[in-house]
Amino acid sequence: MLLYRSAAWFAKGLREYTKSGYESASKDFVPDDLEVQVPGRAFMVTGGNSGIGKATAMEIAKRGGTVHLVCRDHSRAEGAKAEIIRESGNQNIFLHIVDLSLPKSVWKFVENFKQEHTLNVLINNAGCMVNKRELTEDGLEKNFATNTLGVYVLTTALIPVLEKEHDPRVITVSSGGMLVQKLNTDDPQSERTAFDGTMVYAQNKRQQVVLTERWARAHPAVHFSCMHPGWVDTPGVRLSMPGFHARLGARLRSEAQGADTVLWLALAPAATAQPSGCFFQDRKPVPTHLPLARTSSSPAEEEKLIEILEELARRFK
Numbered sequence: 001m002l003l004y005r006s007a008a009w010f011a012k013g014l015r016e017y018t019k020s021g022y023e024s025a026s027k028d029f030v031p032d033d034l035e036v037q038v039p040g041r042a043f044m045v046t047g048g049n050s051g052i053g054k055a056t057a058m059e060i061a062k063r064g065g066t067v068h069l070v071c072r073d074h075s076r077a078e079g080a081k082a083e084i085i086r087e088s089g090n091q092n093i094f095l096h097i098v099d100l101s102l103p104k105s106v107w108k109f110v111e112n113f114k115q116e117h118t119l120n121v122l123i124n125n126a127g128c129m130v131n132k133r134e135l136t137e138d139g140l141e142k143n144f145a146t147n148t149l150g151v152y153v154l155t156t157a158l159i160p161v162l163e164k165e166h167d168p169r170v171i172t173v174s175s176g177g178m179l180v181q182k183l184n185t186d187d188p189q190s191e192r193t194a195f196d197g198t199m200v201y202a203q204n205k206r207q208q209v210v211l212t213e214r215w216a217r218a219h220p221a222v223h224f225s226c227m228h229p230g231w232v233d234t235p236g237v238r239l240s241m242p243g244f245h246a247r248l249g250a251r252l253r254s255e256a257q258g259a260d261t262v263l264w265l266a267l268a269p270a271a272t273a274q275p276s277g278c279f280f281q282d283r284k285p286v287p288t289h290l291p292l293a294r295t296s297s298s299p300a301e302e303e304k305l306i307e308i309l310e311e312l313a314r315r316f317k
């Protein structure tokens with residue numbers, strides 16, 4: 001089954017996730033959708049110092065929004081902040097150093113953040129694909145701790161902050177790679193199964209899609225969406241998937257193309273005309289399962305994911 005899913009997904013990717021896929025999809029875009037100015041609105045972009053996150057933060061800054069960059073590495077993040085201020089002329093760029101794989105730090109960060117700031121839009125962009133099983137200082141598997149638990153804790157902590165504001169939104173940068181995975185809650189930290197970083201990452205991205213659907217049902221005041229940016233030439237892909245990067249080469253999307261749907265979901269009035277909880281690709285909601293792939297999960301399996309995350313989120317508060 002995994003072989004079928006992977007082959008169907010790769011064929012789809014070559015048609016849709018590449019630069020030519022973007023060029024073809026963008027013929028249907030409404031150009032005015034992103035002709036907006038957003039002074040007075042505040043946006044948090046995790047991993048905003050690199051790749052898709054940086055391209056997103058730059059475009060929001062150019063439209064006058066307040067940008068909160070949430071980054072792990074101080075010196076790289078300072079460079080990105082300075083570049084965004086210089087290029088956009090927007091001084092309202094704030095930097096917060098947080099390692100999203102450490103849930104205690106994430107809780108503490110939000111406690112401090114909400115004393116001083118408001119927030120309209122959270123963009124869960126930071127992500128990683130660590131190809132060997134590594135543990136955080138809390139003993140958590142690193143991909144799961146960053147991509148799933150970190151996103152869960154940050155979003156859960158910020159929902160009450162977002163609910164106070166006008167037109168609140170949460171966008172999570174998932175991946176089309178999640179299409180090859182069915183939600184699996186049996187071994188969330190890969191303790192008992194052979195470790196395959198690509199599949200662990202794809203499982204985390206599936207978990208983000210399930211979380212987005214659940215949040216949308218539980219919090220109707222906030223508009224939730226998740227999305228696939230396409231296959232994008234970023235430092236992350238170069239580092240974690242060198243073979244894929246070399247093979248796809250010039251067919252990979254630019255960072256600006258990868259950021260397009262993130263920006264549309266964060267900025268365009270048209271985005272919130274779509275139901276909350278959907279998965280987007282090139283400004284359109286798209287199915288979260290490949291045909292015949294048997295990747296749907298039951299409500300009980302989804303509830304189990306929430307129980308696991310709640311338990312860990314409370315343990316590391």
Ligand SMILES: NC(=O)c1ccc[n+]([C@@H]2O[C@H](COP(=O)([O-])OP(=O)(O)OC[C@H]3O[C@@H](n4cnc5c(N)ncnc54)[C@H](O)[C@@H]3O)[C@@H](O)[C@H]2O)c1
Nearest residue numbers: 047050051052072099100101125126127175231232234236
């Ligand atoms: N590039 C692609 O083809 C592609 C495809 C599908 C999905 N994505 C997703 O897009 C998002 C952005 O990735 P990218 O390709 O721009 O890669 P990137 O490596 O350039 O950017 C990822 C950012 O996340 C940050 N980050 C990682 N772990 C962190 C942690 N523990 N705490 C704080 N920040 C952390 C990194 O420092 C970096 O700033 C990711 O969620 C990725 O999974 C990318």
